[in-house]
Amino acid sequence: MKKLIAILFFPALLTSCLQDTVIRKVTYFKPVYKTTEQARADIKTASPTALSAPGKIFYRNGFLFLNEMYRGIHIIDARNINAPKNVAFIKIPGSVDLAVRGNTLYADMYTDLVALDISDPLRVKPTHFESGVFPENYYQGFWRGDSGKIATDWQRVDTTIREQDYGWFTKEFAVADGGFRQTMSNSAGGGVSNGIGGSMARFALSRDRLYTVSWSDLRVFNTAIPEKPSYIKEIRIQNGTIETIFPYNNFLFLGSMTGMYVFDATDKDNPVQKSKFEHARVCDPVIADGNLAYVTLRSGNECVGFTNQLEVVDITEVARPKLLKTYPMTNPHGLAKDGHMLLICDGRDGLRILDATDPNNVKPVSVLKGFESFDVIALGGIAVVSAKDGLHFVNYINPANPFITHSFMIND
Protein backbone atom coordinates (compact mmCIF):
# COMPACT_ATOMS: atom_id res chain seq x y z
CA MET A 1 0.00 0.00 0.00
CA LYS A 2 2.89 2.37 0.78
CA LYS A 3 4.29 1.77 -2.67
CA LEU A 4 0.95 2.61 -4.18
CA ILE A 5 0.74 5.91 -2.30
CA ALA A 6 4.29 6.77 -3.31
CA ILE A 7 3.47 6.14 -6.97
CA LEU A 8 0.28 8.15 -6.81
CA PHE A 9 1.87 11.22 -5.25
CA PHE A 10 5.20 11.18 -7.02
CA PRO A 11 4.02 13.77 -9.59
CA ALA A 12 3.09 16.10 -6.75
CA LEU A 13 6.76 16.37 -5.94
CA LEU A 14 7.41 17.82 -9.37
CA THR A 15 5.98 21.20 -8.49
CA SER A 16 8.40 23.04 -10.73
CA CYS A 17 6.95 21.09 -13.63
CA LEU A 18 3.51 22.45 -12.87
CA GLN A 19 4.34 25.99 -13.83
CA ASP A 20 2.72 27.33 -16.98
CA THR A 21 5.34 28.55 -19.40
CA VAL A 22 5.10 30.67 -22.48
CA ILE A 23 7.37 31.27 -25.42
CA ARG A 24 6.69 34.67 -26.86
CA LYS A 25 7.65 36.13 -30.18
CA VAL A 26 8.23 39.75 -29.36
CA THR A 27 9.08 42.80 -31.36
CA TYR A 28 10.80 45.87 -30.08
CA PHE A 29 12.92 48.70 -31.35
CA LYS A 30 16.45 49.15 -30.14
CA PRO A 31 18.11 52.57 -30.26
CA VAL A 32 21.30 53.02 -32.24
CA TYR A 33 23.49 55.54 -30.48
CA LYS A 34 26.02 58.02 -31.75
CA THR A 35 27.95 60.66 -29.93
CA THR A 36 26.51 64.15 -30.19
CA GLU A 37 29.51 65.17 -32.27
CA GLN A 38 28.99 62.31 -34.72
CA ALA A 39 25.29 63.07 -35.01
CA ARG A 40 25.96 66.75 -35.63
CA ALA A 41 28.56 65.91 -38.25
CA ASP A 42 25.98 63.77 -40.04
CA ILE A 43 23.60 66.70 -40.57
CA LYS A 44 23.79 67.38 -44.25
CA THR A 45 21.71 67.01 -47.36
CA ALA A 46 21.40 63.40 -48.39
CA SER A 47 19.48 61.47 -51.03
CA PRO A 48 15.70 61.67 -50.76
CA THR A 49 14.00 58.93 -48.78
CA ALA A 50 10.43 57.71 -48.73
CA LEU A 51 8.07 59.22 -46.20
CA SER A 52 7.59 57.05 -43.18
CA ALA A 53 6.05 59.20 -40.46
CA PRO A 54 5.48 62.66 -41.89
CA GLY A 55 5.16 65.38 -39.30
CA LYS A 56 5.13 69.13 -39.45
CA ILE A 57 5.46 71.07 -42.64
CA PHE A 58 6.92 74.43 -43.53
CA TYR A 59 6.86 76.21 -46.84
CA ARG A 60 9.48 78.66 -47.95
CA ASN A 61 10.34 80.01 -51.41
CA GLY A 62 8.96 77.12 -53.39
CA PHE A 63 10.33 74.43 -51.11
CA LEU A 64 8.43 72.37 -48.58
CA PHE A 65 10.25 71.20 -45.51
CA LEU A 66 8.51 68.17 -44.09
CA ASN A 67 9.53 66.72 -40.78
CA GLU A 68 10.05 62.97 -40.61
CA MET A 69 9.27 62.38 -36.99
CA TYR A 70 12.43 62.04 -34.89
CA ARG A 71 14.56 61.35 -37.94
CA GLY A 72 14.97 64.49 -39.99
CA ILE A 73 13.47 66.68 -42.67
CA HIS A 74 12.40 65.93 -46.22
CA ILE A 75 12.95 68.66 -48.76
CA ILE A 76 10.28 68.80 -51.41
CA ASP A 77 10.79 71.00 -54.42
CA ALA A 78 7.36 72.57 -54.92
CA ARG A 79 8.37 75.35 -57.27
CA ASN A 80 6.10 73.67 -59.75
CA ILE A 81 3.29 73.11 -57.31
CA ASN A 82 1.53 70.76 -59.71
CA ALA A 83 4.53 68.46 -59.93
CA PRO A 84 6.36 68.55 -56.60
CA LYS A 85 9.47 66.44 -56.20
CA ASN A 86 11.03 64.86 -53.16
CA VAL A 87 14.60 65.99 -53.67
CA ALA A 88 16.55 65.49 -50.47
CA PHE A 89 16.58 64.48 -46.84
CA ILE A 90 18.38 66.08 -43.92
CA LYS A 91 19.11 63.65 -41.12
CA ILE A 92 18.39 65.31 -37.78
CA PRO A 93 17.84 62.76 -35.03
CA GLY A 94 15.22 63.71 -32.50
CA SER A 95 13.68 66.35 -34.74
CA VAL A 96 9.96 67.08 -34.41
CA ASP A 97 9.50 70.81 -34.92
CA LEU A 98 10.79 73.24 -37.46
CA ALA A 99 10.48 76.81 -38.66
CA VAL A 100 12.11 78.80 -41.44
CA ARG A 101 13.30 82.39 -41.32
CA GLY A 102 15.00 83.78 -44.37
CA ASN A 103 17.55 81.23 -45.44
CA THR A 104 17.73 79.61 -42.06
CA LEU A 105 15.79 76.57 -40.93
CA TYR A 106 15.39 75.95 -37.23
CA ALA A 107 14.78 72.47 -35.90
CA ASP A 108 15.01 70.70 -32.63
CA MET A 109 17.53 67.91 -32.21
CA TYR A 110 16.44 66.31 -28.95
CA THR A 111 17.46 68.92 -26.35
CA ASP A 112 19.26 71.23 -28.82
CA LEU A 113 18.13 73.84 -31.30
CA VAL A 114 19.94 73.60 -34.61
CA ALA A 115 20.08 76.33 -37.24
CA LEU A 116 20.64 75.24 -40.83
CA ASP A 117 21.63 77.30 -43.81
CA ILE A 118 19.13 76.41 -46.53
CA SER A 119 20.09 79.10 -49.04
CA ASP A 120 20.78 76.16 -51.32
CA PRO A 121 18.25 73.55 -50.18
CA LEU A 122 20.29 70.85 -51.84
CA ARG A 123 23.41 71.76 -49.88
CA VAL A 124 22.14 72.35 -46.38
CA LYS A 125 24.65 72.85 -43.61
CA PRO A 126 24.33 73.58 -39.90
CA THR A 127 25.40 77.02 -38.78
CA HIS A 128 24.75 76.91 -35.07
CA PHE A 129 23.71 74.63 -32.24
CA GLU A 130 22.05 76.05 -29.15
CA SER A 131 22.55 73.27 -26.64
CA GLY A 132 20.20 72.10 -23.93
CA VAL A 133 17.36 74.51 -24.65
CA PHE A 134 14.67 71.79 -24.82
CA PRO A 135 15.41 69.80 -21.67
CA GLU A 136 12.00 68.12 -21.81
CA ASN A 137 13.23 66.20 -24.86
CA TYR A 138 15.85 64.42 -22.81
CA TYR A 139 13.39 61.65 -22.36
CA GLN A 140 12.32 60.52 -25.77
CA GLY A 141 9.88 57.76 -26.39
CA PHE A 142 10.41 56.09 -23.05
CA TRP A 143 14.14 55.83 -23.64
CA ARG A 144 16.72 57.58 -21.63
CA GLY A 145 19.69 58.33 -23.78
CA ASP A 146 23.16 57.37 -22.75
CA SER A 147 24.86 60.49 -21.47
CA GLY A 148 27.00 61.95 -24.21
CA LYS A 149 25.22 59.92 -26.85
CA ILE A 150 21.93 60.28 -28.65
CA ALA A 151 19.70 57.84 -30.44
CA THR A 152 20.06 58.40 -34.17
CA ASP A 153 18.08 55.45 -35.38
CA TRP A 154 15.97 52.56 -34.20
CA GLN A 155 16.50 48.96 -35.17
CA ARG A 156 13.63 46.55 -35.23
CA VAL A 157 14.30 43.37 -33.31
CA ASP A 158 12.12 40.28 -33.62
CA THR A 159 13.01 37.60 -31.16
CA THR A 160 11.56 34.88 -28.97
CA ILE A 161 11.87 34.48 -25.26
CA ARG A 162 10.81 31.76 -22.90
CA GLU A 163 9.56 32.53 -19.46
CA GLN A 164 7.57 31.38 -16.54
CA ASP A 165 4.14 32.74 -17.18
CA TYR A 166 3.16 34.97 -14.31
CA GLY A 167 1.24 37.33 -16.54
CA TRP A 168 3.56 40.30 -16.07
CA PHE A 169 5.94 40.89 -18.88
CA THR A 170 7.38 43.79 -20.82
CA LYS A 171 6.55 42.73 -24.32
CA GLU A 172 6.84 45.94 -26.20
CA PHE A 173 7.73 49.43 -25.44
CA ALA A 174 4.48 51.31 -25.44
CA VAL A 175 1.26 51.78 -27.18
CA ALA A 176 1.40 55.29 -28.35
CA ASP A 177 -1.39 56.45 -30.55
CA GLY A 178 1.02 57.46 -33.26
CA GLY A 179 -0.82 60.70 -33.76
CA PHE A 180 0.82 63.48 -35.60
CA ARG A 181 1.55 66.93 -34.42
CA GLN A 182 2.01 69.35 -37.16
CA THR A 183 3.34 72.83 -36.98
CA MET A 184 3.80 76.21 -38.50
CA SER A 185 3.61 79.90 -38.13
CA ASN A 186 3.43 82.81 -40.44
CA SER A 187 4.59 86.17 -39.36
CA ALA A 188 7.32 88.30 -40.83
CA GLY A 189 9.65 90.84 -39.32
CA GLY A 190 13.10 92.33 -39.24
CA GLY A 191 13.48 92.52 -43.00
CA VAL A 192 13.90 88.78 -43.30
CA SER A 193 10.72 86.97 -44.18
CA ASN A 194 9.46 83.91 -42.41
CA GLY A 195 8.01 80.84 -44.01
CA ILE A 196 4.48 79.50 -43.86
CA GLY A 197 3.58 76.78 -41.47
CA GLY A 198 0.61 74.88 -40.18
CA SER A 199 -1.55 75.38 -37.14
CA MET A 200 -0.15 72.55 -35.07
CA ALA A 201 3.26 74.12 -34.72
CA ARG A 202 5.26 74.35 -31.57
CA PHE A 203 7.76 76.70 -33.23
CA ALA A 204 6.58 80.13 -34.32
CA LEU A 205 8.45 83.04 -35.85
CA SER A 206 7.33 86.58 -35.19
CA ARG A 207 9.46 89.50 -36.32
CA ASP A 208 12.99 88.50 -35.39
CA ARG A 209 12.11 86.19 -32.58
CA LEU A 210 11.55 82.46 -32.50
CA TYR A 211 9.00 81.34 -29.94
CA THR A 212 8.72 77.72 -28.95
CA VAL A 213 6.33 76.01 -26.62
CA SER A 214 6.64 72.90 -24.56
CA TRP A 215 4.05 71.41 -22.23
CA SER A 216 4.29 74.28 -19.76
CA ASP A 217 6.83 76.75 -21.13
CA LEU A 218 7.06 79.50 -23.69
CA ARG A 219 10.65 80.10 -24.80
CA VAL A 220 12.07 83.06 -26.64
CA PHE A 221 15.04 82.98 -29.02
CA ASN A 222 16.65 85.93 -30.73
CA THR A 223 16.91 85.33 -34.46
CA ALA A 224 18.04 88.83 -35.43
CA ILE A 225 21.07 87.06 -36.82
CA PRO A 226 19.09 84.22 -38.36
CA GLU A 227 21.98 81.81 -38.73
CA LYS A 228 22.95 82.18 -35.10
CA PRO A 229 19.87 82.02 -32.88
CA SER A 230 20.37 82.67 -29.20
CA TYR A 231 18.25 81.64 -26.27
CA ILE A 232 16.78 84.57 -24.34
CA LYS A 233 14.40 83.31 -21.74
CA GLU A 234 11.73 80.90 -20.67
CA ILE A 235 8.28 81.89 -19.44
CA ARG A 236 6.55 79.40 -17.22
CA ILE A 237 2.85 78.86 -17.93
CA GLN A 238 0.91 77.67 -14.94
CA ASN A 239 -1.24 74.59 -15.63
CA GLY A 240 0.04 74.82 -19.20
CA THR A 241 -0.79 71.67 -21.19
CA ILE A 242 0.41 73.69 -24.19
CA GLU A 243 0.33 72.04 -27.59
CA THR A 244 0.54 74.63 -30.32
CA ILE A 245 1.55 78.20 -30.98
CA PHE A 246 0.36 80.55 -33.68
CA PRO A 247 1.70 84.10 -34.10
CA TYR A 248 -0.58 86.82 -35.36
CA ASN A 249 0.40 90.48 -35.46
CA ASN A 250 2.13 91.04 -32.14
CA PHE A 251 0.18 88.35 -30.39
CA LEU A 252 0.92 84.71 -29.76
CA PHE A 253 -2.00 82.31 -29.61
CA LEU A 254 -1.22 79.19 -27.65
CA GLY A 255 -3.47 76.17 -27.95
CA SER A 256 -3.62 74.08 -24.83
CA MET A 257 -5.72 71.18 -23.62
CA THR A 258 -7.74 73.47 -21.41
CA GLY A 259 -8.04 76.62 -23.45
CA MET A 260 -6.49 79.21 -25.73
CA TYR A 261 -3.88 81.50 -24.22
CA VAL A 262 -3.20 84.89 -25.78
CA PHE A 263 0.19 86.49 -25.16
CA ASP A 264 1.03 90.05 -26.10
CA ALA A 265 4.50 90.00 -27.62
CA THR A 266 4.74 93.75 -28.26
CA ASP A 267 7.80 93.60 -26.06
CA LYS A 268 9.17 90.76 -28.10
CA ASP A 269 11.52 89.47 -25.43
CA ASN A 270 8.90 89.60 -22.72
CA PRO A 271 5.57 88.25 -23.94
CA VAL A 272 2.82 88.84 -21.41
CA GLN A 273 -0.28 86.74 -21.00
CA LYS A 274 -3.33 88.83 -21.80
CA SER A 275 -6.08 86.28 -21.52
CA LYS A 276 -7.12 82.69 -21.50
CA PHE A 277 -10.20 81.48 -23.28
CA GLU A 278 -11.15 78.28 -21.51
CA HIS A 279 -12.86 75.25 -22.95
CA ALA A 280 -13.39 71.58 -22.21
CA ARG A 281 -10.29 69.42 -21.78
CA VAL A 282 -9.44 68.50 -25.35
CA CYS A 283 -6.77 69.30 -27.96
CA ASP A 284 -7.06 72.60 -29.74
CA PRO A 285 -4.94 73.98 -32.54
CA VAL A 286 -5.70 77.62 -33.16
CA ILE A 287 -5.25 80.19 -35.90
CA ALA A 288 -6.18 83.85 -35.98
CA ASP A 289 -7.31 86.14 -38.75
CA GLY A 290 -8.53 89.70 -38.32
CA ASN A 291 -10.60 89.97 -35.19
CA LEU A 292 -11.34 86.29 -35.08
CA ALA A 293 -9.61 83.20 -33.80
CA TYR A 294 -10.55 79.76 -35.06
CA VAL A 295 -10.06 76.93 -32.63
CA THR A 296 -10.63 73.27 -33.40
CA LEU A 297 -11.35 71.07 -30.42
CA ARG A 298 -10.92 67.36 -30.70
CA SER A 299 -11.16 64.43 -28.36
CA GLY A 300 -9.69 60.97 -28.43
CA ASN A 301 -6.43 59.31 -27.43
CA GLU A 302 -4.20 61.72 -25.56
CA CYS A 303 -6.75 64.47 -26.08
CA VAL A 304 -9.38 62.91 -23.79
CA GLY A 305 -12.70 64.77 -23.63
CA PHE A 306 -15.80 64.35 -25.74
CA THR A 307 -15.79 67.51 -27.80
CA ASN A 308 -15.20 67.72 -31.53
CA GLN A 309 -16.01 71.11 -32.90
CA LEU A 310 -14.86 74.34 -34.46
CA GLU A 311 -15.08 77.40 -32.27
CA VAL A 312 -15.08 80.90 -33.66
CA VAL A 313 -13.81 83.36 -31.07
CA ASP A 314 -14.04 87.13 -31.21
CA ILE A 315 -10.65 88.55 -30.24
CA THR A 316 -11.45 92.20 -30.91
CA GLU A 317 -10.65 92.69 -27.26
CA VAL A 318 -7.71 90.38 -26.83
CA ALA A 319 -7.96 90.58 -23.07
CA ARG A 320 -11.55 89.36 -23.23
CA PRO A 321 -12.04 86.84 -26.02
CA LYS A 322 -15.67 85.92 -26.61
CA LEU A 323 -17.07 82.76 -28.13
CA LEU A 324 -19.14 83.66 -31.18
CA LYS A 325 -20.30 80.28 -32.32
CA THR A 326 -19.44 76.57 -32.40
CA TYR A 327 -19.78 74.16 -35.29
CA PRO A 328 -19.79 70.37 -34.88
CA MET A 329 -16.94 68.44 -36.51
CA THR A 330 -15.84 64.81 -36.63
CA ASN A 331 -12.31 64.94 -35.19
CA PRO A 332 -10.74 68.23 -36.28
CA HIS A 333 -6.97 68.72 -36.20
CA GLY A 334 -5.00 71.41 -38.02
CA LEU A 335 -6.59 74.22 -39.96
CA ALA A 336 -5.70 77.04 -42.32
CA LYS A 337 -7.47 80.05 -43.75
CA ASP A 338 -7.26 81.43 -47.24
CA GLY A 339 -9.45 84.49 -47.76
CA HIS A 340 -12.90 83.48 -46.66
CA MET A 341 -12.19 79.81 -47.04
CA LEU A 342 -11.44 77.80 -43.96
CA LEU A 343 -9.67 74.47 -44.51
CA ILE A 344 -9.93 72.00 -41.65
CA CYS A 345 -8.28 68.62 -41.32
CA ASP A 346 -11.15 66.63 -39.90
CA GLY A 347 -9.40 63.38 -39.09
CA ARG A 348 -10.88 60.40 -40.92
CA ASP A 349 -13.27 62.67 -42.76
CA GLY A 350 -10.35 64.12 -44.72
CA LEU A 351 -10.19 67.78 -45.62
CA ARG A 352 -13.22 69.93 -44.92
CA ILE A 353 -13.64 73.27 -46.71
CA LEU A 354 -15.93 75.88 -45.20
CA ASP A 355 -17.03 79.34 -46.21
CA ALA A 356 -16.27 81.60 -43.24
CA THR A 357 -17.44 84.85 -44.80
CA ASP A 358 -19.92 85.23 -41.96
CA PRO A 359 -18.36 83.92 -38.74
CA ASN A 360 -21.83 83.52 -37.31
CA ASN A 361 -22.84 81.37 -40.20
CA VAL A 362 -19.87 79.31 -41.37
CA LYS A 363 -21.16 77.18 -44.23
CA PRO A 364 -19.88 73.81 -45.41
CA VAL A 365 -18.63 73.94 -48.97
CA SER A 366 -17.11 70.52 -49.58
CA VAL A 367 -15.35 67.57 -48.02
CA LEU A 368 -12.47 65.75 -49.67
CA LYS A 369 -12.41 62.26 -48.21
CA GLY A 370 -10.11 59.31 -48.61
CA PHE A 371 -7.35 60.11 -46.13
CA GLU A 372 -6.91 60.79 -42.44
CA SER A 373 -5.66 64.34 -42.30
CA PHE A 374 -3.72 66.10 -39.55
CA ASP A 375 -2.49 69.47 -40.72
CA VAL A 376 -2.71 71.78 -43.67
CA ILE A 377 -1.10 74.85 -45.10
CA ALA A 378 -2.83 76.85 -47.78
CA LEU A 379 -0.72 78.13 -50.64
CA GLY A 380 -3.25 80.11 -52.66
CA GLY A 381 -5.29 77.43 -54.36
CA ILE A 382 -3.17 74.46 -53.38
CA ALA A 383 -3.42 72.99 -49.91
CA VAL A 384 -0.59 70.85 -48.64
CA VAL A 385 -2.17 68.29 -46.37
CA SER A 386 -0.22 66.08 -44.02
CA ALA A 387 -2.09 62.83 -43.56
CA LYS A 388 -1.64 59.43 -42.03
CA ASP A 389 -0.94 57.89 -45.41
CA GLY A 390 1.35 60.61 -46.72
CA LEU A 391 1.45 64.14 -47.98
CA HIS A 392 -1.26 65.32 -50.36
CA PHE A 393 -1.45 68.38 -52.59
CA VAL A 394 -5.07 69.43 -52.94
CA ASN A 395 -6.30 71.86 -55.55
CA TYR A 396 -9.10 73.96 -54.04
CA ILE A 397 -9.25 76.73 -56.59
CA ASN A 398 -12.84 75.65 -56.95
CA PRO A 399 -13.61 75.06 -53.26
CA ALA A 400 -16.76 73.16 -54.12
CA ASN A 401 -14.77 70.59 -56.02
CA PRO A 402 -11.34 70.04 -54.48
CA PHE A 403 -9.14 67.28 -55.85
CA ILE A 404 -5.73 65.81 -55.19
CA THR A 405 -3.12 66.84 -57.71
CA HIS A 406 -0.19 64.93 -56.25
CA SER A 407 0.64 62.70 -53.32
CA PHE A 408 3.74 61.40 -51.61
CA MET A 409 2.61 58.19 -50.01
CA ILE A 410 4.11 56.53 -46.98
CA ASN A 411 6.97 54.14 -47.87
CA ASP A 412 6.39 54.80 -51.54
Place this chain on the structure above:
Amino acid sequence: MTKSVPAILCLLFCSLMGFAQQQSFKPWGALDAGLLTGSSGPALDVRLQGGVAKKGWKWGIGGGYDAYRFASVPLYAQARKYLGTGGSRLILLGSLGASIPAVQPPSQGVIFDDIWYSPVREQRYHTGLYAEAGAGVSFFAKKKLGLELTLLYNRKTMKETFIQQVYNGSDGNEEAENWNKYRMNRLVLRLGVRI
Protein backbone atom coordinates in the same frame (compact mmCIF):
# COMPACT_ATOMS: atom_id res chain seq x y z
CA MET B 1 -13.95 22.43 -35.48
CA THR B 2 -15.08 22.35 -31.84
CA LYS B 3 -18.69 21.75 -32.83
CA SER B 4 -17.75 18.72 -34.92
CA VAL B 5 -15.84 17.01 -32.09
CA PRO B 6 -18.85 15.05 -30.70
CA ALA B 7 -19.67 13.76 -34.16
CA ILE B 8 -16.07 12.68 -34.74
CA LEU B 9 -15.98 10.96 -31.38
CA CYS B 10 -19.25 9.11 -32.04
CA LEU B 11 -17.98 7.96 -35.40
CA LEU B 12 -14.69 6.70 -34.00
CA PHE B 13 -16.41 5.11 -31.05
CA CYS B 14 -18.87 3.22 -33.25
CA SER B 15 -16.00 2.05 -35.43
CA LEU B 16 -14.15 0.75 -32.40
CA MET B 17 -17.22 -1.08 -31.15
CA GLY B 18 -17.68 -2.70 -34.49
CA PHE B 19 -14.02 -3.69 -34.53
CA ALA B 20 -14.31 -5.10 -31.00
CA GLN B 21 -17.23 -7.34 -31.91
CA GLN B 22 -15.44 -8.70 -34.96
CA GLN B 23 -12.09 -9.29 -33.21
CA SER B 24 -13.34 -10.64 -29.89
CA PHE B 25 -12.16 -7.58 -28.00
CA LYS B 26 -14.27 -6.39 -25.11
CA PRO B 27 -15.68 -2.90 -25.36
CA TRP B 28 -15.22 -0.50 -22.48
CA GLY B 29 -16.14 3.06 -21.60
CA ALA B 30 -15.44 5.51 -18.80
CA LEU B 31 -16.78 8.85 -17.73
CA ASP B 32 -14.57 10.88 -15.50
CA ALA B 33 -14.20 14.31 -13.94
CA GLY B 34 -10.97 15.82 -12.81
CA LEU B 35 -9.55 18.55 -10.65
CA LEU B 36 -6.67 20.24 -12.47
CA THR B 37 -4.11 22.25 -10.58
CA GLY B 38 -1.36 24.35 -12.11
CA SER B 39 0.09 27.81 -11.77
CA SER B 40 -3.07 29.34 -13.23
CA GLY B 41 -5.18 27.96 -10.41
CA PRO B 42 -7.57 25.06 -10.10
CA ALA B 43 -10.06 24.09 -12.79
CA LEU B 44 -12.25 21.17 -13.72
CA ASP B 45 -12.49 18.90 -16.68
CA VAL B 46 -14.94 16.23 -17.77
CA ARG B 47 -14.19 13.51 -20.28
CA LEU B 48 -15.79 10.56 -21.91
CA GLN B 49 -13.72 7.78 -23.41
CA GLY B 50 -14.21 4.31 -24.67
CA GLY B 51 -12.61 1.61 -26.74
CA VAL B 52 -11.59 -2.01 -26.66
CA ALA B 53 -9.93 -4.18 -24.05
CA LYS B 54 -7.90 -7.37 -24.07
CA LYS B 55 -5.60 -9.10 -21.59
CA GLY B 56 -5.37 -6.22 -19.10
CA TRP B 57 -4.90 -3.60 -21.80
CA LYS B 58 -7.44 -1.01 -22.85
CA TRP B 59 -7.18 1.19 -25.90
CA GLY B 60 -9.61 3.87 -26.72
CA ILE B 61 -10.38 7.37 -27.74
CA GLY B 62 -11.90 10.20 -25.80
CA GLY B 63 -12.94 13.78 -25.66
CA GLY B 64 -14.22 16.28 -23.17
CA TYR B 65 -14.05 19.79 -21.88
CA ASP B 66 -11.03 21.27 -20.12
CA ALA B 67 -11.71 24.54 -18.32
CA TYR B 68 -8.12 25.28 -17.33
CA ARG B 69 -7.04 28.82 -18.33
CA PHE B 70 -7.89 28.74 -22.04
CA ALA B 71 -10.98 26.50 -22.20
CA SER B 72 -10.49 23.71 -24.69
CA VAL B 73 -11.86 20.48 -26.02
CA PRO B 74 -9.29 17.68 -25.75
CA LEU B 75 -9.51 14.94 -28.33
CA TYR B 76 -7.14 12.07 -27.70
CA ALA B 77 -6.21 8.43 -27.96
CA GLN B 78 -5.67 6.58 -24.71
CA ALA B 79 -3.98 3.38 -23.53
CA ARG B 80 -4.38 1.78 -20.10
CA LYS B 81 -2.70 -1.13 -18.43
CA TYR B 82 -4.38 -2.80 -15.46
CA LEU B 83 -2.05 -4.58 -13.04
CA GLY B 84 -3.12 -7.08 -10.46
CA THR B 85 -6.32 -8.94 -9.93
CA GLY B 86 -9.44 -8.58 -7.89
CA GLY B 87 -11.55 -5.55 -7.06
CA SER B 88 -8.65 -3.13 -6.49
CA ARG B 89 -6.14 -2.93 -9.28
CA LEU B 90 -3.33 -0.60 -10.20
CA ILE B 91 -3.84 1.37 -13.40
CA LEU B 92 -1.16 2.91 -15.60
CA LEU B 93 -2.48 5.15 -18.34
CA GLY B 94 -1.47 7.71 -20.91
CA SER B 95 -3.23 9.87 -23.46
CA LEU B 96 -2.06 11.76 -26.51
CA GLY B 97 -4.05 14.03 -28.78
CA ALA B 98 -5.07 17.51 -29.66
CA SER B 99 -6.34 20.38 -27.57
CA ILE B 100 -8.85 22.36 -29.57
CA PRO B 101 -9.69 25.88 -28.35
CA ALA B 102 -13.27 26.00 -27.12
CA VAL B 103 -13.49 29.76 -27.44
CA GLN B 104 -11.87 32.42 -29.56
CA PRO B 105 -10.93 35.90 -28.42
CA PRO B 106 -12.71 38.91 -29.91
CA SER B 107 -11.25 39.88 -33.26
CA GLN B 108 -9.89 43.04 -31.69
CA GLY B 109 -8.80 42.92 -28.12
CA VAL B 110 -6.02 43.48 -25.72
CA ILE B 111 -3.17 41.31 -24.55
CA PHE B 112 -3.69 41.81 -20.87
CA ASP B 113 -0.68 39.94 -19.57
CA ASP B 114 1.60 42.69 -20.65
CA ILE B 115 3.05 45.56 -18.72
CA TRP B 116 1.78 47.79 -21.48
CA TYR B 117 -1.87 47.62 -22.32
CA SER B 118 -1.36 46.41 -25.85
CA PRO B 119 -4.21 46.62 -28.30
CA VAL B 120 -4.13 43.84 -30.82
CA ARG B 121 -6.20 42.67 -33.71
CA GLU B 122 -6.79 39.37 -35.51
CA GLN B 123 -6.13 37.56 -32.26
CA ARG B 124 -6.60 33.79 -32.64
CA TYR B 125 -6.17 30.69 -30.54
CA HIS B 126 -4.89 27.61 -32.34
CA THR B 127 -5.09 23.90 -31.72
CA GLY B 128 -2.26 22.48 -29.63
CA LEU B 129 -1.03 19.27 -28.08
CA TYR B 130 -2.79 17.32 -25.34
CA ALA B 131 -0.84 14.69 -23.43
CA GLU B 132 -0.90 13.03 -20.04
CA ALA B 133 0.53 10.14 -18.14
CA GLY B 134 -0.16 8.80 -14.69
CA ALA B 135 -1.36 6.04 -12.49
CA GLY B 136 -4.31 5.16 -10.35
CA VAL B 137 -6.37 2.53 -8.73
CA SER B 138 -9.69 0.96 -9.49
CA PHE B 139 -11.96 0.02 -6.62
CA PHE B 140 -15.48 -1.08 -5.86
CA ALA B 141 -15.16 -2.91 -9.14
CA LYS B 142 -18.09 -5.07 -10.06
CA LYS B 143 -18.31 -6.98 -13.25
CA LYS B 144 -19.43 -4.02 -15.32
CA LEU B 145 -19.31 -0.97 -13.08
CA GLY B 146 -16.46 0.40 -11.04
CA LEU B 147 -14.74 3.53 -9.80
CA GLU B 148 -11.27 4.63 -10.75
CA LEU B 149 -9.13 7.23 -9.05
CA THR B 150 -6.13 8.44 -11.00
CA LEU B 151 -3.43 11.04 -10.62
CA LEU B 152 -1.87 12.31 -13.83
CA TYR B 153 0.64 14.77 -15.09
CA ASN B 154 -1.14 16.56 -17.90
CA ARG B 155 0.03 19.06 -20.45
CA LYS B 156 -1.89 21.06 -23.01
CA THR B 157 -0.42 23.65 -25.32
CA MET B 158 -1.97 26.50 -27.21
CA LYS B 159 -0.62 29.00 -29.70
CA GLU B 160 -2.05 32.49 -29.70
CA THR B 161 -1.39 34.70 -32.71
CA PHE B 162 -2.13 38.38 -33.11
CA ILE B 163 -1.16 41.52 -34.93
CA GLN B 164 0.17 44.10 -32.60
CA GLN B 165 1.07 47.76 -32.65
CA VAL B 166 4.63 48.17 -31.46
CA TYR B 167 6.06 51.54 -30.56
CA ASN B 168 8.98 52.15 -32.87
CA GLY B 169 10.92 54.26 -30.46
CA SER B 170 10.40 57.51 -32.23
CA ASP B 171 7.44 58.46 -34.33
CA GLY B 172 4.66 56.02 -33.60
CA ASN B 173 3.72 52.41 -33.97
CA GLU B 174 4.50 49.65 -36.42
CA GLU B 175 2.59 46.45 -36.88
CA ALA B 176 4.12 43.15 -35.91
CA GLU B 177 2.74 39.64 -36.31
CA ASN B 178 3.54 38.07 -32.98
CA TRP B 179 2.56 34.96 -31.08
CA ASN B 180 2.58 33.35 -27.69
CA LYS B 181 3.01 29.60 -27.28
CA TYR B 182 1.54 28.55 -23.97
CA ARG B 183 2.45 25.31 -22.27
CA MET B 184 0.09 24.48 -19.44
CA ASN B 185 1.33 21.81 -17.08
CA ARG B 186 -1.16 20.48 -14.59
CA LEU B 187 -1.56 17.79 -12.01
CA VAL B 188 -4.93 16.12 -12.35
CA LEU B 189 -6.79 14.15 -9.75
CA ARG B 190 -9.51 12.35 -11.59
CA LEU B 191 -12.44 10.22 -10.51
CA GLY B 192 -13.95 8.01 -13.14
CA VAL B 193 -16.88 5.69 -13.50
CA ARG B 194 -16.31 2.62 -15.61
CA ILE B 195 -19.33 1.87 -17.68
